[in-house]
Amino acid sequence: EAGVTQSPTHLIKTRGQQATLRCSPISGHTSVYWYQQALGLGLQFLLWYDEGEERNRGNFPPRFSGRQFPNYSSELNVNALELEDSALYLCASRGRGGTYEQYFGPGTRLTVT
């Protein structure tokens, strides 16, 4: 069974640009979560999508947004990039119903210069 995949592996952008990160969940999983792992700041919850809708978001400004497609894959968009957006962005998927555990992808490392 294929795991969670993310693309690209690395992304380099300049301040003010937009970044788009992609995630494909495990087959059969309907929920996708996005997390930011900035250096020294641990893992912070960003967004949760389930069945195509945004269900919850963390304490991040509106320039962090995303969507979930009918095939349950997801995109994270970061507009007006700032230097402090440099981080590893992790996507996780979760199965239907009351299962709790999430399975993580390898991440996209975003560098803003």
Added chain:
Amino acid sequence: GNSVTQMEGPVTLSEEAFLTINCTYTATGYPSLFWYVQYPGEGLQLLLKATKADDKGSNKGFEATYRKETTSFHLEKGSVQVSDSAVYFCALSSRDGGFKTIFGAGTRLFVKA
């Protein structure tokens, strides 16, 4: 709100030493508890989990017991190896929290040969 506190690192041990990484949590309801491991340059891997009080999760020689009375989920391993060098994250997830995972700050483990 829900939170996880784990011991600060780094923890440096010699090969075959005993490992304990302390983790305590605050949560409403009945969360599931997890330990994730992140090897250098990689994403997160689920190491073990426990879904109810007194459950013991185990994997690859690591163990942790869900202690509701002390709100703890300490990670232990009887004999560490150099290959165990990584960052370990304690985490919880609950239905109340929309199943998003709340992570501790992470504990970096170095194992010397």
